[in-house]
Amino acid sequence: MTGLELKSVSIRAETSPEPLFPPLSFTVPRGTVTTIVGPSGIGKSTLMDFIGGHLPRGFRAAGVVALDGRDVTRLPAEARRIGILFQGAALFPHLSVGDNLAFGLAPHVRGREARRAAVKAALDHADLPGFADRDPATLSGGQRARAALMRTLLAEPCALLLDEPFSALDPSLRNDLREFVFSHVRDRAIPTLMVTHDEADAGAAGGPVIAL
Amino acid sequence: MTSTEGRPLRLLVLVVVLAGLVLPILAGLWETARAAFGILPAIGAETVSVVPWRQLLSQPGFGTSLMLTLWTGFASTLLALLLAAGFAAAMHERFGPRDGARIIAPFLATPHAALAIGLAFLIAPSGWIARLLSPWATGWDLPPDIATVHDGMGLALILGLLVKEVPFFLLVILAALSQLPARRHLRAARALGYGRGVAWIKVLGPQVYPLIRLPVYVVLSFALSVVDMAIILGPSNPPVLSVAVTRWFLAADTTLILPASAAALVQSGVVILGIALWWGAERAIIGIGRVWIRRGGRGLSAEPGIMAAGGVTLLLMALGAAAIVALMLWSLAWRWSFPQPLPESWSLGAWMRPGAGWGAALGDTLAIGLAATALSLVLAVAWLEGEDRAHMPRARWAEAMIYLPLLVPQIAFLYGLNVAFLRLGLSGNMGAVIWAHALFVFPYVMIALSDPWRALDPKLLRAAAALGAGPARRLFAVKLPILLRPILTAAAIGFAVSVAQYLPTLFIGAGRVATLTTEAVTLSSGSDRRVTGVYAVLQAALPFAAYLAALTLPTLLQRNRAGLSGGVA
Known part of the structure; x- marks a missing residue:
């Protein structure tokens, strides 16, 4: 089975016997986007945390997360190769935009020149040419989100989680950025799971929608 | 509203801080420098010369003292920083900042001298650890002849500094x-x-470090110039530079005061150079680190190092706790011969004779601590209120002024300050000692109070103003009651700082004022651990009592106000 697969995943707070939502089972095939919608507080972000390997203390989870047929449920976050795109981008403020991307760039790209070229190509591709030495704090919301996507993609993830990545942006920017993100996902055949409370996000993704 | 609002208050605060805090430090440095170049009329030295420097260079052990100072100062600061960072990396997701503060507070509250004495009781050849392990594990029936305290390498001193830092x-x-x-x-x-x-290392370290840089410099300066802990645990012959300088200042031979002043200047040079070196290393690491981050290595292998740092830190905390227990045991022991694991007979004897000295020392410690804390607290509140009224963030120079007394080594200016006080007829006076303590209490009170003060919800003040409350009523009827808990916490910290002071009492008190700390340090070189234990336990207990009061008083006074119990403290 290729893609990102969830088998009877359920999560509950340690203090409560009730799960946050009924057990979930579904598969996200490569190059498609599955959307999870639901009211805030239902546990969408906690589900993303669990899939990515970041489940916070105080929660218990059951079920299996598999990536291209490989069970990653017990792996630490850094070994899963599941990229995350956050709302607000989470660029590291102590690094330049270029160094943020270099931070993501997979280590098998060796040599200073090769790495610099890869970063430059990614920036050009994201319509951020010449931004390598910029301070991330000087970027607009949309630029930050594009840089963050490039940082994530340079790490060559096998799956991608989008945690409300568009909700902090102006409505006018949102469309462009959605288009940008989804086209990259399709080009690279990455299975992508998005949580959102914005109906328009779900519509633009074009894939199945799961309501929690 | 304009920034001229509250200008009289801000001017007053500025004048008090300049005259009360900055001037004494500058005057002290000036008098020290004059004495270093031969001018000290009080002992009849009135011609400018470099003889004091020549005398200093010919003092036996000067070079070794200097090397020991650099080694213990840098080793302890660097190691403490690495251990704390490793522990934070291993643990910080497991507890919130408030849990952390709760675990850490007792270690911060314990004065250096008390902790050092407790550690000496613990690790000395005849100490508690040796007794617990003997003879079954070590085969010792008598204390072994090895230097675990006062060792020539300064390892015991480094250990003591680590437990505190x-x-x-x-x-x-x-x-x-x-x-x-x-x-x-x-x-x-x-x-x-x-x-x-x-x-x-790659993401959080570079973001945390700039926020803690000043405290790191404060610790480095402290570790390079600490006196009390170095007397109790450090190498004895030759000692670290700060201890050597203190000895020369207090020697019966008053001609040593001039080379001692020169050495005090060297001590400030060491600290300035040390901070400059550290800063240079920061630059180098930032440059190298950037290249390293660009290479993108994922390196999964730092985990063991972090776990080790966490483990060592827990061990240090256990040592610190055991040191305090050892103090209590010895203060209550009557007969305790080696290698018994516990005293064979107990006695309250040492505790029952306050007239033997600790009663008076306790009284002086309390009086100085309470007075210095009260003065500092009033000044800190006035400063913060002035900032509020002017709607101005704190300027960098103002922040630097707060840290100044913590960055300049005490030994570099306190003797000179005493010379200045002598001229004014203040030396040996209780008021002068309180003033000298306040120099070091004020910065900590200010640092502790600033963040909670700024975190106060401005909407409450706007609401009060809209109801017709003027600035004074907003301060006394809204801010101070709401901030009661952080104010008391800052006061407890200030009191703990005062209780721990050694050199200000020693030099400014001119031998006429004795606190628990000065007595404990003096007694630590003696042989009666029972008496020393009483002083050290009292010295450690006072800050604890202050913290306990800071915790419980607001709970009692504001017990029906749930909205005040969390948040700002």
């Missing part, structure tokens, strides 16, 4: 982390394939 660094690191989106950044780094340890 690691918790301090932990506190400032946890405070810095609470200002960062640490969890998000860690998640982002791990999603990119970085192990927890490497993510810490």
